Amino acid sequence: MTLPPRLDAGERVTSRRPGDESGPVGRNGPRSTTDAGGGGGGGGVRTAAWAVGLGVLLVASVVLAVTIGPAGLHPADVWASVLAHLGIGEPTLSPLRDGIVWELRMPRVLTAAAVGAGLALCGAVMQALTRNPLADPYLLGLSSGASVGAVIVIVLGVGLLLPFAAFAGALVALAATLALANAAGALTPTRTVLAGLAVSSVLGAVTSLVIFWSATGDSYREILNWLLGSLAGTDWTSVAIAGGAVIVIGVPLLASARTLDAFAFGDTAAAALGVHVGRSRALLLTGTALLTGALVAVSGSIGFVGLILPHAVRLLVGSRHRSLLPLSALAGALFLIWADTAARTMFDPRELPVGILTALIGGPVFAVIMLRNRRLA
């Protein structure tokens, strides 16, 4: 392997432009760079520290969030119930309180964690692949597509097909958005967002049409929950669907961190770094569509989680996906647990669909991101 030659130190100093606008000149400037050199080292340690911290926080949040609500539970009750159900301890809670913990709140909190983690992962992956800081499953039409599939299935009364219908809808929406953006030229951020907007509107209208035509009573209420995004009524099946999807699809997404990094400078640069650009993008985007479908199947379309969390995590640990993806998932889980806890308790006894809350928080954050990226247009 041919190694490039080094210029000697004296040469390097002379080769600097005198008026160079770049910070300190010469060889005696800050040398903190040695560590950042390989893109590992200190960054890796910091990421691990954040991961441990967020992981501990996540477990604590699950336990704490389960206690919050009208029954006056204590974290120790939650532990007792969990241990009893895992067959380790003796049941100490009354059947009613145990039911609240194990049948009502625990599945809901765990679903929130899985959905939040999945959405944040999808957002981070899509932002990298489309080189678009505003990309998330909601904005690119995936959630609307999944909703169309879900609503049709609900109206037809074949609930078993729901995850599959949601996935198919998400995939169709993704294909439509990318085809539309691509047909208008290159996949620029602006075009991708506009195409997503167009696809979302059409699919939103299709959903409304289906509801207007055929929904009655119960299914009407169920559909409204979907569209607003809600975790009400989630059970252990929801945990299995959302959690299973996050694990099964999340692991290959995490394994693609290197590939996603390579997309930072666009398709040509990625290809020159040895990435199979077309195949990688197709596989990874299909993965996000699959994951979005599964998440929308259990929670409806919850917006902005996929948009906000990756940006927040970038501020903490930078843009490398080896750090960004796992921490976004953890942060997304934490965020949605607490957003949903707020949504179900704030206006007790009435419950707010959590999608309204995430949109209330997400809208302004979206505006801030847009203003910070003025070069987008």
Added chain:
Amino acid sequence: MTDAPSSTNPGSDGLRSDRVRFTRGRRLIIDDVDCTVPAGNVGALLGPNGAGKSTLLHLIAGVERADAGTARFDGRDLAALRRRERARVVALAEQDVQDAPGLRVAEVVALGRTPYLGAFAGPGELDRAVVRRCLEDANLVDLADREYASLSGGERQRVNIARALAQEPELLLLDEPTNHLDVRAQLTMLRLLRELAHGGLTVLAALHDLSLAAGYADHVIVLADGRIAAAGEPREVLTPELIREVWGVEATVLEHPVSGRPLIAYSEVAGVQLADRARGDRVDSAPGDRA
């Protein structure tokens, strides 16, 4: 004026393309291009806008696939290599230096290690050492912790080259590496390329400035309308006739008072050629003597 590249010994070191052809849509972009850059040489790829310089570099780098023909390096067919293997042999520094939000200079350079890293394994000691050395070679040590997006155009060019060097390539392709650079930065850049070639790297850079190319390249390849118009030593290739035919410009070729290399002084846009171009008659702008 043309030294026939196809007559070069096929087993020789370095880059050698053989009848490379590429069409986009129905337009023929690269038309049976034979070119060579001997190992350890700095090659300059010259030609007017739209001649196909970037496309040819993309084809050699394997970013796009040629319809016909082969590009070989040291006898290896580059298109037949696996992607990761190819990325360890050829590196491409692109023309447009784009924004990469949130990445620091050292992280950008570390991207060059992509073809060496597995899915889960982090960069090892060797990778870190390579990145450090590339930062030093491109004179970027002081900028290593800066955000890439905050750099000037010239600094970004250096970072892109350092990223390409981190691939530890044997062949370095550069698309207009002196774009947007001031005079001093241009000279620094070309001297860096010379140093790299001196260390054994083969370099092919698309350039616009003919005098700069003549001053620093061992070998020039002139591309016009997707075909090789001439190739060889700068002194033999860059004649007033060729410059008139390919660029439509009247020029005098002087001798540089210090280096003794060719120095091109432009005097006038060639009138006839201008009229031809205005009629969209672009085929005639290429010399007819290479058919």
